[in-house]
Amino acid sequence: MNVAVVGAGIVGLSTAVALMDRGVTVTVFERGIPGNGQSGGSSRIFRHAHDDPRLVELAQRSLGIWRTWEQRFGTQLVSSDGGVAVGPAVLRRFEVMTAVDGVAAMLVDGAEVPRFLPMSAGYDGPALVDHTAGAIRTRAAIGSLTELLRDRLITDEVYAVAPRPTGAVDVVAGGSTARFDRAVICAGRHTAQLAGAIGRALPVALEAHIRFEFAVRDGRVPQMACLQDASGQYSDVSAYGTPQPGGRAYAVGLSRPIAVSDDLGVADADAFAQARQETCAYVRQALPGLAPQPVGSRACWITRLPWGDDGLAVWQEGNVHIVAGHNLFKLAPWIGTAVADAVVDGELCDELRPDATLGGAPAPRR
Ligand SMILES: Cc1cc2nc3c(=O)[nH]c(=O)nc-3n(C[C@H](O)[C@H](O)[C@H](O)COP(=O)(O)OP(=O)(O)OC[C@H]3O[C@@H](n4cnc5c(N)ncnc54)[C@H](O)[C@@H]3O)c2cc1C
Structure with a gap:
């Protein structure tokens, strides 16, 4: 499988590494310097304290991955x-x-x-x-993930991500247009614009x-x-x-x-x-x-997102997954694995479906 990831912030990098670990051929498009968008600066809070019980558990799972990455990269990532x-x-x-x-x-x-x-x-x-x-050591995290993905990173601006009726996805960038099996949009504050261009209005x-x-x-x-x-x-x-x-x-x-x-x-x-x-x-x-x-x-x-400061969801348009939300840094390792699973298996976990309103009031059990 050949997958494009748009955006090399913490969410795009985490997703790309999780895809790579699943044997997927991944290409990351970043128009600037990795980690210089919403993920910029030298620290973020990692916390379990949330109002939504699902986020407490997901933060715990994410911390498990942060610790695994500390071993993998040989550096402290959460103080x-x-x-x-x-x-x-x-x-x-x-x-x-x-x-x-x-x-x-x-x-x-x-x-x-x-x-x-x-x-x-x-x-x-x-x-x-x-x-x-x-405190999340943001620069160490971005630097380590970027280094791991260095052969898969393309410095270019993506103008459009277009799902085709065949199921393929065209990524139109400044330098070229390339065809992929799947794409993931993790473009931070520009995600809603890219999603809007393919008819998916995000409530961001x-x-x-x-x-x-x-x-x-x-x-x-x-x-x-x-x-x-x-x-x-x-x-x-x-x-x-x-x-x-x-x-x-x-x-x-x-x-x-x-x-x-x-x-x-x-x-x-x-x-x-x-x-x-x-x-x-x-x-x-x-x-x-x-x-x-x-x-x-x-x-x-x-x-x-309208349901809370820690709200998070993934939308799907054809074979394009679109990640949106706020305060995502601490959860990014888990988000990456969940989105990679959705891309590879075709099935998004319940928590990340928009109607689950993760980070807000939990939806009633079906
Ligand atoms: C000062 C500050 C404090 C915060 N505090 C916390 C905190 O304590 N805890 C916490 O968990 N979260 C916190 N957050 C939120 C958290 O940092 C963000 O939710 C997270 O970094 C978002 O990562 P991202 O990868 O989705 O977006 P970004 O880091 O913005 O990455 C998106 C990338 O996409 C690229 N891009 C955009 N458009 C295109 C395009 N068309 N083509 C190619 N590339 C494109 C951008 O250049 C950017 O690098 C804070 C944020 C800020 C700014």
Whole structure:
């Protein structure tokens, strides 16, 4: 079988490696530098804490693959920093998490959060500690997968992915048009455009926010938990934080959305300055162990499905599979294996069907 994968972000690379491991001849089309789209930057949160119990289990399966890849590539891909969540959802999330065998979570008082995140001022109310959460070493992951796929990567922009009545799929790229047995579209924030061109309207809402990096005041902290703050104590929108590799900086994002124009640019020119000001104010109060002037930033392009911030689904149009959703980094190893199975066996797993609304309220059992 000859399969094209469009997009070399974490989802496309994971899918391509899973296909390669199944003996498929795979070609990955990437118009820029692998991992420089939504997968860019040096860290992401790996967490089990989700509202949808299916995502807790799938995160656990994904962590199993991350660990296998660590052996395969000889490098750490998910740190052992752990994770802390605060806010009204933590009691329910604790129940959801601990119902899944092997997920290690505990509840502590919010005042104890600095034990896990030394730069934190602490919180009122309960906090959920996810011991096996951590920071994903995104550059190591992208670099290792890209290296494995180096002979299969074509640097070119795909203009169209066209399923033919025969079942074949034509991939029209800048340099050439080539025919494949199957194709997978994993083009991040450009996925909806490519899908729309073959008549599949995806319910993806596009927006953005900016994540800023702050230096640790004490120089280096060996262990800094990832943070999900929906407490409302220091900001009226939720916030998240991730340790950067090396333990000297911490990335913080506030989820105040910035509108995106039709050509996928940021519509409001003042939005960056406002986001910076607001994030610095949050850091001053919530994370006083960080110096409150950013040392770096990263745009977070959000491709949200209507049923939730962690919503994820795969659509099919002829022999083309189309992956869409948000917060996919942690799940990408599992997504890759599930999509590769669908491509090879012709049968998509139940969880990834759009009517399963994975990452939202589970659909009633049929
Ligand atoms: C700042 C930030 C923080 C985040 N935090 C988290 C987190 O803590 N945990 C988590 O799990 N997720 C998080 N996410 C979300 C996660 O990073 C994304 O869901 C994930 O990286 C998406 O990967 P992808 O491969 O689908 O898309 P991308 O990484 O965008 O890859 C798509 C690729 O397709 C290429 N492409 C597009 N169009 C074409 C074309 N026509 N032809 C050829 N190539 C094309 C692009 O150049 C790009 O490289 C965050 C995202 C950001 C930006």
